[in-house]
Amino acid sequence: MPELPEVENVVRGLREHIIGQTISGAEVFWNRTVQMPEASNDDDNSRGVIKEAAPTYQVDKTARFRNRLRGQSITAVTRRGKHIILHLSEGDSLIVHLRMTGQMLITPVDAPLHKHTRLTWKLDDNRELRFVDQRKFGRVWLTDDPAAFLAKLGPEPLSDEFTPQEMAKLLQRKARIKPLLLNQHVLAGLGNIYVDEALFRAGVHPLRAANSLDAAESDALYHAIRYVLRRGIENGGTTFDGTYLNVIGETGNHQEELRVYKRAGEPCYRCGAAIERIVVGGRGTHFCPQCQREDGE
DNA sequence: AGCTACTCCTGGTAGC
């Protein structure tokens, strides 16, 4: 599941390979992948009525998407939370969210098309940028106002502006710590894997109320979040079942460094107790019952 | 405000 470290690796790969390239064409194989901002009411959360009216409109939407992209060159690639932002020469931005299984792959134009290819962008040097997404949850938006689009996201956990004081402020709410950290409006970039890993490293139980953490725990969590994200980036991201790949199709290595995620029943590396798995906010949640006490002791 | 439930999806797996 691509989270901040995986997305960061994709962004770095794109930066290395496609800056300066011109998009000479785009092909859409799964309409719902494409979300123009003005089409936000026909996304995957809309109810039946709008969905039924969509087909004609979808055709127009993808045509507009292709036409508007053609001839624009890629001037920069940046990241905000888990969003990839391709900055284009005519003032547009292509925003990509990989969600669960999305991949951005750079291939020669004549390479065989993967079964789950949803979108391709033809570049001007006989290569293609391909959006491959098994589960079809990934989304791509074309907008001339990326800042407005991304305005609701919380702070970047690895930025200089994000300080221990900022962390402490975020925790002044009574929500449980795990769902709070997964909320992109609170803090941008964490997903299920890195939240479990950060909570373990900080010794904080996932069911604790955020505002029950004392100053030392808040600090520990701040440093744990930054540590696991940085390590994840350095290790090239986390790959399970080949779902995360970088732009040239390589897997990450961070799965080898995970302490609790997907380790239910196995001994804690720190104390030997069996790692537990519970469901919190509908998400599989892994923790050490000995190192992460619900009572905070 | 914050919780649950539901939706979007597919591949893998459990159970029969």
Next chain:
DNA sequence: TGCTACCAGGAGTAGC
């Protein structure tokens, strides 16, 4: 073997 049923999970939304 072949079928059905269920599960995971990022994010948005509805309803309480």
